[in-house]
Amino acid sequence: MGAVTISPKFQVVIPKEIREQLGLEPGQKVETVVYDDRIELIPVRPARQMRGFLKGIDTTVTRETDRV
Numbered sequence: 001m002g003a004v005t006i007s008p009k010f011q012v013v014i015p016k017e018i019r020e021q022l023g024l025e026p027g028q029k030v031e032t033v034v035y036d037d038r039i040e041l042i043p044v045r046p047a048r049q050m051r052g053f054l055k056g057i058d059t060t061v062t063r064e065t066d067r068v
Helices: 016-022
Strands: 030-035 038-043
Touching: none
Parallel strands: none
Antiparallel strands: 030 038
16 A cells, blocks of 8 residues: 655645556546545446456355245
């Protein structure tokens, strides 16, 4: 994990190691989420790129009897 500094224009630079690990590109959009006392940046991916990312997920869910 790397520390970043907020510029006078409230900009931050994502460290190179993180950009490479996540495959981030210049101009790519990221979603910002405030969670408790932290900020999370979530890369926005095109829907076509997301195809199949849930493959193999366990879909067995215990349901209430009145919801079957």
